[in-house]
Amino acid sequence: MNSNLGKTFGRSGKDKTSAKRHGRDDTPDNALAHPGLAARVAAAAILCDIVQGGHTLDEKFAPDAAPSRLVGLDERDRGLARSIVTVGLRRLGTIRLALSQLIEKGLPRNCGMLEWILIAGGAQILFLDIPDHAAVDLAVRATRLETKSAPFANLVNGVLRNLVRRREEFLDQSDPLEDDIPHWLAARWRRIYGEDRAHQIAAALRDEPTLDLTVKADSPDWAEKLGARLLPTGSIRLESHAPIPELPGYADGVWWVQDTAAALPARILGVTPGQRVLDLCAAPGGKTAQLAVAGAQVTALDRSAERLKALSANLNRLKLEAAISVGDAASFRAEPFDAILVDAPCSATGTARRCPDVLWTKKPGDIATLGAVQTKILDRAFSLLKPGGVLVYCVCSLEPEEGEAQIAALLRRNPDAAREPIDPTAFGLPPEAANSDGDLRLLPFFLPNDDPRQRGLDGFFIARLKRLH
């Protein structure tokens, strides 16, 4: 068995004989050499790792991922594999529904990677600009590479050809909330936001956005230089996808990638030069960079030494400084701070536009577990605030247990804490971005635009509190 194939499918050497038995035209040792096949095999394996194994998209595409499904793939094929996986996750429900209608008896038992090969093929046929014949042919070849799936190569061929034929029908009947959001989460959003808003959220999560950048200074200037759009929130939004390190200003540390919603908490904290500011849960440092640019003396704390390495590298590129500390935010001790930013670990359901893996890796129980962590971190953070100091709490979650309920409970526990209502229009947001308490509840369908890649933002909850005494 080709060693790369072993890593991508993670199967044993038995596959070598099976390949010959099923009469495929590649020999095992050069099997993956067929143009584009390695990218499809990697995509199928990574889809399985994420949906069944609970790994994240970023983990699986990290340069040091172990075991790597991407060994031997050039940049182009890695990009292609990532596109297949991303859209495969974003539209997993739609693809599965179509496949289930095409395979009436259901998938055969014990068929190895068959389901994931079909899903990767379906993602290409339904959603990517890839010739249908290539998507079908490469899925069939991928099926033949593995002992358990090899007997079903004809089934794959037939099913995917039918998918091509009935593509418009399947796309027309697909409903964003019903089909592409896991049922437990769709039911939650219906209960919390009502049918219409839940639907709008789900529809917004189908769009694949371009990148937003936060610029150190002169955003309008840089928007022009990058051919990008200046958003009312102050970020700039690229017009199309582009390799980040090749863009003007990257090497000089002029800007960094940050969703426009993620750039708001630091703006709302509004620190001034020389203030002592604590950024709890800081890595990889998008918000730390904003606080440092504002001239604050920033302490950046995170539990993950690994992620703090990325924070440190990011600050170096941006020529910014912060005191970096590894530790648990729930027990961190220090002299009181003028301002504190708490970007708490959360279910991240608001980020599913860019990270559709969260839809399939998060489970209902995670929300309560994370809620308990958030409560501890928030209590500790508030205790580290000087009298008169300001704290901004945020989560990139759409779940009220992680947002609204955390702040309501903190206010009940601390008579010394007062909410400072946020005016969304002061930050380029529509008035409905604030809830009736004056906290921000950002929904992914805000910032509408006719171009699907140009609209929306991450779902966030943001509250601003003051310590009275």
Ligand SMILES: C[S@@+](CC[C@H](N)C(=O)[O-])C[C@H]1O[C@@H](n2cnc3c(N)ncnc32)[C@H](O)[C@@H]1O
């Ligand atoms: C939402 S991310 C932070 C993103 C970051 N603020 C930014 O803007 O780039 C949450 C971070 O919390 C960290 N974290 C989770 N539990 C923690 C804890 N108990 N103490 C400190 N950091 C924690 C994670 O390692 C992760 O880096």
